[in-house]
Amino acid sequence: MCTILRWTCLVTPAALVYQAVVAESNPEKYEWCLKYSSEIFAAFNLILQHHYLSNYGGSFAENFYDLKRIQLKGERHLKPLSISHEAYIKSLLTLVAFPYLWSHLDNVYQDVKEKEADNRLSEEVGSLSRCEKRRMLIILSEEVGSLSGSARGC
Numbered sequence: 001m002c003t004i005l006r007w008t009c010l011v012t013p014a015a016l017v018y019q020a021v022v023a024e025s026n027p028e029k030y031e032w033c034l035k036y037s038s039e040i041f042a043a044f045n046l047i048l049q050h051h052y053l054s055n056y057g058g059s060f061a062e063n064f065y066d067l068k069r070i071q072l073k074g075e076r077h078l079k080p081l082s083i084s085h086e087a088y089i090k091s092l093l094t095l096v097a098f099p100y101l102w103s104h105l106d107n108v109y110q111d112v113k114e115k116e117a118d119n120r121l122s123e124e125v126g127s128l129s130r131c132e133k134r135r136m137l138i139i140l141s142e143e144v145g146s147l148s149g150s151a152r153g154c
Helices: 002-025 037-056 060-064 085-126 130-144
Strands: none
Touching (some): 002 037, 037 060
């Protein structure tokens, strides 16, 4: 499972960069690529994994690293380089659906985390008096080095 997530984490950014370049080359025609980038990658991953599972009896990563699947239960006689339909479905779910759902849940979690942090900050700033807010702005501007002379005292 770890190699699946690592492969997805490595290839997904490269696919996003490729889609961004394509979308920037002709924004009117390919802007939708950025909007549906995760779905496009999931479809590409589904086609790739389907091809390797159907033709080589293993995933892309298994074939790349020259790994072979062996059947531990039962003595079914399958032709070489093939897997059962049940194993095929489970493999596709593990290779494509799980990383897709994982990335979407991670995005939702990050959005909620950012909104919660923004709400906390606005509540903290909202509870300060006008003078304290002005002092906070002065301190922040001094740290950045862009202190304006008009916002000094309270």
